Amino acid sequence: MMQVLSSAWALLLGMMLLMVGNGMQGTLLGVRGEIEGFSTLEMSFVMASYFVGFLGGSRLAPDMIRRVGHVRVFAALASFISAVMILYPTFTDPIAWCLGRVIIGFCFSGVYVTAESWLNNSATNETRGQALSLYMIVQMAGVVTAQGLLLVGDPSGFVLFIIPSVLISISFAPILLSISPTPSFETAKPMSLRQLFTISPLGCVGMFLLGGIFAAQFGMGAVYGAEVGLSLAQISIFVATFYIGALFLQYPLGWLSDRTDRRILILAVSFLGAIGALIGMLLGGQFTMLLVSAFLIGGMSNPLYSLLIAHTNDFLDGDDMASASGGLVFINGLGAIAGPVITGWLMGDTVFGPSGYFFFMVVLLAALAAYAAYRTTQRAGIAVEDTGAYAPVAPTSTPVVLEAAQEYAQLEETEVENAV
Template identity: 65%
Template sequence: MIAVIGSAWALFLGMGLLMVGNGMQGTLLGIRGEIEGFSTFEMSFVMAAYFAGFLGGSQLAPEMIRRVGHVRVFAALASFISAVLILFPSVTEPWAWILLRIIIGFCFSGVYVTAESWLNNATTVETRGQALSVYMIVQMGGIVAAQSLVAVGDPSGFLLFVIPSVLVSLSFAPILLSIAPTPPFETTKPMSLARLFRLSPLGCVGMFLTGGMYAAQFGMASVYATQAGLTVPQISSFIGAIFLGGLIFQYPVGWLSDRLDRRVLILGCSIFGTIVCAFGVILPASFAVVATIGFLTGGMVNPLYALLIAHTADHLDYEDMSAASGGLIFMNGLGAIAGPVAIGGLMTAVGPSGFWLFVTALLALLSAYAAFRMTRRPAPSVDETGAYVSLTPSVSTVGVVAGAEWAEAQQEEDAAAS
């Protein structure tokens, strides 16, 4: 592990600062939108715009990198992100925020593609699993740490927007000044969604539903908490609890994933999450209640992304996983775009509890579909499945493919040892 960190410390440091900046702006906009008088439905489009840009970036960034190289793309996207963060408090109109969120989502997507390409190049197949684990800890830890900074300033002013802008600017320094060579980059022809659905129906449907859940956490949680009457420190603690739960539960879920039918685990996480979120609908929105529910919900929802990718990989030949990853991320992105708008409509109709009602409904749908798929075909033998790799919805196709490559190597190693 020490050798892995030493070989890519500049990337981990840079990504940590970047995720602090990204985590701050996601929470801060929900609070500032309320101060500016934006309606819940308007804010839902603002939050959805990030995921629209992110999906566009995941499709276009690989070709940009192939044409002009990692360094130029990295530097260009860095300047856009830093500028956009400063513009949010300067142009307080919903249409302007929607445009800025599209830009920032596109840029962050490109940054992730670039960073994960570097990480892939800096590690071997044997160390890639550890490197991806550290990378995901840095990502989730950065978002959690960001919430403590949100509570130190006045969200109606400029300072809290300047801080993430500075952090994002600083995040690129250790990466761009690193002496590590930039890796080659190859694009892969994607698999058609129809073929992907035939190979893994649960993977496709699950990724779409999980996209809506993740968008609820990353996009609309601060809007919900503001509408529920929580204070700024309570809002930041609530969002921190969601991602802390996701970080803590990744590893026990991953341990179980390598020992059980993954559909059983997907079903179990979904049912437990459904029950937990239902309490959010019926219980009063006190801080203790929402923080506890947020922690448990984050712990169930965030590992589902990696579980669904691992489940899909179990039904594909290794050489197909690279092409399939683009389709999985596309389905997740569609769900993430639709999620905030649906939540905004529900919260407008029934109040803040519409946030939990939406997540409850998605988890219930995933539970039902996972149970249905378990009746359609037998599970592969545990000995024939690849290893679980901790991945979050912010990972690009590069990270998914790198994880699949490591899982395949682990499977071959285990088969040789047995």
């Protein structure tokens, strides 16, 4: 672990600041939208716009890096993010915010691709698993920290928009000044979605449903809190609890993943997540139960992302893993775009009202559990000793980290075979 920190501390510090900035703007817009009188449906389009940009960025950023290099791409995109964050309170219009979110989503995706390729290049085969773990912890810790920073200013003013802009501006200084050499950049050609679905139906369906769950969970969480009248402090705690649950439960579930049939574990984790969402739907009026709900949803849904990747890898040849990563991210992105819009519609006064936020996640998590149960009847499971290793991956990761996780799984499987 210390070896990873010594070689990549600047990158991890920069990513920590980036995640603080991203975590602040996501929650802050949900609160500010309520202050400005935006409807829930309007805010759902604002939140979905980020994922439109993110999906586009994950597809185009590799070409940009190959043309002009890591340094220029990183600096240019981070500058755009910083500028848009300052402009949000200046143009308080849903269409302007949608455009800003598309730009920010695109830029963050490109920044992540750039930083993650640096991280992967700095790790060796022996330290790749530790690097992935540290990267995920930094991402989660950054978003949790962001929720606390929301309490230092008034959401109706400008200060809370300036803080993430400044953090983004200084985030790339340690990275650009301390990391060398610039790595070469290569990504595999994505596998066709038809081929990927044939190989792992559960992996594809699960990633699509999880895209909707994550986008609703993190994109609309602050909107829900504002709708039900939570204070800014309560909204901050509520949103942070999703990530705290993810940090606490990622590794125990990862340990189980390497010791049991992953389809059964996916079923159980999805079911527990649905129970957590049901608690929020029925008992969300009590703030304590709201936090219990957020902890369970975040703690179950985040490991599901890594579980589905590990399950898909079990059915892939080593040479196909890198190609499959792009397809998995694309499928997840499609679900993420639809998630906030459907959630916003369900939260409308003529449908479910604010409880529609949790109803949407109940339906999707229950659907994932049901489909996992169905898939157990369609083909025999892979023996536990023949499965690849579980690697923790955050839902905000790009194909670069997925490829690194798949390399790690392949290496671990090879070492086990050699040991036998």
